[in-house]
Amino acid sequence: MQTFDAIIIGAGQAGPSLASRLTEAGMTVAFVERKLFGGTCVNTGCTPTKAMVASAYAAHTARRAAEYGVKLNGPVEIDMKAVIARREAIVAKSRNGVENSLRKNPRCTVFTGTASFESRHTVKVGDDRLEAKQIFLNVGGRATIPDFPGIHEVPFLTNTSLLALETLPKHLIIVGGSYIGIEFGQMYRRFGSEVTIIEKASRLVQHEDEDVSAAVLDILQGEGIHVRLDAECISLVPHAEGVSVGVQCNSDEPPSIGSHVLLAVGRTPNTQDLGLDRAGVATDERGYVLVDDQLRTNVEGIYAMGDCNGKGAFTHTAYNDFEIVAANLLDNDPRRVSDRIPCYAMYMDPPLARIGMNETEVRKSGKRALIGTRPMTRVNRAVEKGESLGFMKVLVDAESKKVLGASLLGVGCDEAIHCLLDTMYAGAPYSTVQRAVHIHPTVSELIPTLLGSLKPLD
The missing domain is CATH 3.50.50.60 (FAD/NAD(P)-binding domain)
Incomplete structure (x- = not known):
């Protein structure tokens, strides 16, 4: 001993x-x-x-x-x-x-x-x-290995084993439409693989607001990534080209055929x-x-x-x-x-940065709130860089004037969001940021403008 x-x-x-x-x-x-x-x-x-x-x-x-x-x-x-x-x-x-x-x-x-x-x-x-x-x-x-029918009859990848792969998949099928699946999906699509993302839910990143999910879907589909939602009954079987992934049990909807399958359904x-x-x-x-x-x-x-x-x-x-x-x-x-205040980012391109409560959570809380939104096409820095996909959204308590949360989807937003996060930790009202003078041209400089456009959350 x-x-x-x-x-x-x-x-x-x-x-x-x-x-x-x-x-x-x-x-x-x-x-x-x-x-x-x-x-x-x-x-x-x-x-x-x-x-x-x-x-x-x-x-x-x-x-x-x-x-x-x-x-x-x-x-x-x-x-x-x-x-x-x-x-x-x-x-x-x-x-x-x-x-x-x-x-x-x-x-x-x-x-x-x-x-x-x-x-x-x-x-x-x-x-x-x-x-x-x-x-x-x-x-x-x-990585969690789900109990899908046929899971042990086919070769599958996790985030760990995919990193050990030295060749580029011809067609990578990803089961799971959240952070890991989306990051790997966009990455391998840009490397040249055909990519299909299969998600059980009715939308991607389902724990985010619906407008965020819709924007993420548009970005991925814009790069040629196939997305199959509402996959209620996922099953895997061997196929001559690799793996066949079925998405429904009681319909004629065809399976997805891929050379490789990545499981990204949790930890x-x-x-x-x-x-x-x-x-x-x-x-x-x-x-x-x-x-x-x-x-x-x-x-x-x-x-x-x-x-x-x-x-x-x-x-x-x-x-x-x-x-x-x-x-x-x-x-x-x-x-x-x-x-600690919840904060995280999804590193697709452009990145999604999230802090505090989202709009859905604020509505459920019953708080009187203000909301401000702004498309990244209105952010000069994003336009100048040729990367204007996405939008900004911030929520504020109507009574205390404190920031409740924000969802920023756009170039540089994983960094810009910290001025709001630090304000939340300081317990300061949103006007502290609204009245701040930020450097031009930056993504952060539009946050004071965003806060200046707040309106009641219906």
Whole structure:
């Protein structure tokens, strides 16, 4: 038995940063990672996908060169090996940086392997048995494999295995019309694949407002992506060309035939082999670790951070989990999960940025609200760049004058939205932004104008 002050399981966004803070405070830390340092974001999520999105954007812009008065000799060609090499160089730098920082920390001992609880305070990793009064889970999640008919009779891809594919699919069928499916769909369409997105719901990104879903659909279809909605009965069978994906059970609607199929229907927490029952740690029916507002489990001394706690599925929420835990343990600063405002982005092109409540949620809340909208065709910066698809929408409380939320779909909106988000955190009225003088020409400069056009939400 090796005894430490703390054990951290999982090297995603929260774990390594917490190890640094704990060791700076004089604690000894056992750090356990079973495979790749950096977690989902670095290895199979944000970093590799956004690197490939950048390559796809370059290809798309090159095809539009004539619109900008630029002449190219011959068609645009994609070198997938070069795309992957660029991506892997970026990933390796991040991954190695995380691992090296942990291994060079004199108060941190790194163990490689799968961790499993033996009791509330003991964990086994291979032949090593570790003991600590405080244990932090940061084990992340993986792609959900749905129980579709025929799912185990055909080869299928997840976001992880698709990244290992070195060739360009002839026809990529994507099951799932939300963030992962849409980002991969547009990316591979721009690389040259035929792409079909199949979604069970009646619209894409169904948790967003209907006008956002409609705009996203128009953008994807404008690039030649096939979209099949209301796919009530999805099934998969082998086909001479790859995979046949049926969308209905009781109709003559033809299936989609593709060379490859990507499953993008959600995430599952990596908690199934942790032995949580032996520690008495409670989970919900989906396997997410139950935590309170300061990320404490039902067992004293055990915390859960990142995707495995169901409190957020983003890199920024995972990192904020670290900040909350560290603030409470080390800084006498009672930070809470409920302090944070929902914020995220979908990195299709143009990006969709979302904060706070959407219009549907505001209507359901019964709040008296104001709404402002503006098409990106009215944003000079977007027009000058030749990227004027999308629109901006902001909602404000009619009584307090505080921003309730916003949906910004357009070039640069993933950055511009932060002036509204920061205003929400400051608890300031929308007039603070409305009266601000922003730099011209930028996308952000239209937000004061947008706020100046507020009207009652019917």
